[in-house]
Amino acid sequence: MISKNILVLPGDFVGPEVMSEALKVMDWFSSRGLIHFEIEKGLVGGSSYDQFGTPLTEEVINLANKSDAVLFGSIGGPKWHDVNYDLRPEKGLLNLRQSMGLFANLRPAIVFDALVDASSLKPDLVHGLDIMIVRELIGGIYFGEPRGIKKIKDNKRVGFNTQSYSTEEIVRIARVAYDLAAKRGNKVCSVDKANVMESGVLWREEVSKLRDEYYSNIELEHMFVDNCSMQLVKSPKQFDVILTDNLFGDILSDLAAMLTGSLGMLPSASLGSKSQDGKIPSLYEPVHGSAPDIAGKNIANPIAQILSLAMMLKYSLNHDKEADLIDDAVQLVLSENIRTIDIFEGVGNPVGTSEMGDAIISKLEIIAAN
Ligand code: IPM
Ligand code: MG
Numbered sequence: 495m496i497s498k499n500i501l502v503l504p505g506d507f508v509g510p511e512v513m514s515e516a517l518k519v520m521d522w523f524s525s526r527g528l529i530h531f532e533i534e535k536g537l538v539g540g541s542s543y544d545q546f547g548t549p550l551t552e553e554v555i556n557l558a559n560k561s562d563a564v565l566f567g568s569i570g571g572p573k574w575h576d577v578n579y580d581l582r583p584e585k586g587l588l589n590l591r592q593s594m595g596l597f598a599n600l601r602p603a604i605v606f607d608a609l610v611d612a613s614s615l616k617p618d619l620v621h622g623l624d625i626m627i628v629r630e631l632i633g634g635i636y637f638g639e640p641r642g643i644k645k646i647k648d649n650k651r652v653g654f655n656t657q658s659y660s661t662e663e664i665v666r667i668a669r670v671a672y673d674l675a676a677k678r679g680n681k682v683c684s685v686d687k688a689n690v691m692e693s694g695v696l697w698r699e700e701v702s703k704l705r706d707e708y709y710s711n712i713e714l715e716h717m718f719v720d721n722c723s724m725q726l727v728k729s730p731k732q733f734d735v736i737l738t739d740n741l742f743g744d745i746l747s748d749l750a751a752m753l754t755g756s757l758g759m760l761p762s763a764s765l766g767s768k769s770q771d772g773k774i775p776s777l778y779e780p781v782h783g784s785a786p787d788i789a790g791k792n793i794a795n796p797i798a799q800i801l802s803l804a805m806m807l808k809y810s811l812n813h814d815k816e817a818d819l820i821d822d823a824v825q826l827v828l829s830e831n832i833r834t835i836d837i838f839e840g841v842g843n844p845v846g847t848s849e850m851g852d853a854i855i856s857k858l859e860i861i862a863a864n
Contacts, residue, residue, distance in 0.1 A: 502536070503536050536554040538554060549584075550590055563778065566779035596631055597632045598631065598667055599628070601760065602625070606825060620730060623730055625733045630743065640656055657741075665704055681713045684737045701737065758834065760780065761802035780802050803820065805817070824857075827853045
């Protein structure tokens, strides 16, 4: 069997804890001879800074670019708040996304039947919810120049960033959204702030033009981001694929995550363009952060990390069947009310991070045996 080279970057705080559970799942697949993983591990974020004085080393960038896929945990925390801005843990992740050319970030927000009551919205509003947020990931205000903090007169200062999007950047991410929509509900809602920002005006024009030329069977709607955030809370099931820029996608995906019950449930995939050898650079990470407040207590929910592994199997490794196995095992665990504290609903006792991982493995065993 051809082995898959996976770079595992656990990161900081709860990152390594939830990653241990994903590694158990990978071990399970290896031990059953279903997939063979060649795993390299590396440091990123604060843990890399502590060891090497930088949140991302050249060595990790090289390993990432050579790998079949990167499985990422989470980074950051108050421990590094006083570190020089350019060396903060977040820069490690941002630079890795940029170095790998990961322009497309897919963030599914799916409500599992068993978790309908964990949502902050009424059950009938979210029952069956299945939204895919497609977020542009290496452009816009996150990376725009000029940026900085500068002194102006009277010892006052100004902080500034630049939002800009080129036709090329818009078109390549819009294609991803349309292609995904074609496999789902054939609907794209493109989100911008075109009533205030020129970058949004261009975004809107290019997204429409592409649809008219190549995707006439996809229903396209444009929405301002303020309205979209309201609609997501008012009637989230109207959405199929949401296409948006880097900053709006960051914000809306946290919002969408809460519709599903917990930030601890949401995986994500970040993809680049196919290279000449046919490989698509990819990185998989939970949407949640490093949660320093609950780190080290064995209470973090590992499901988002484990579902990120499932996305990796599906989108990068051509193992759809095994990805479905993981999804089914997670469903089964939830339906039996095995819950970490973030999704706990008062039945029995909440389980810890490692118990949740073990529970998912035991369900994998059961499903595979049938
Ligand atoms: C995310 C995170 C990151 C982002 C941070 C950690 C840099 O919030 O992946 O949503 O803003 O992209
Ligand atoms: Mg975010």
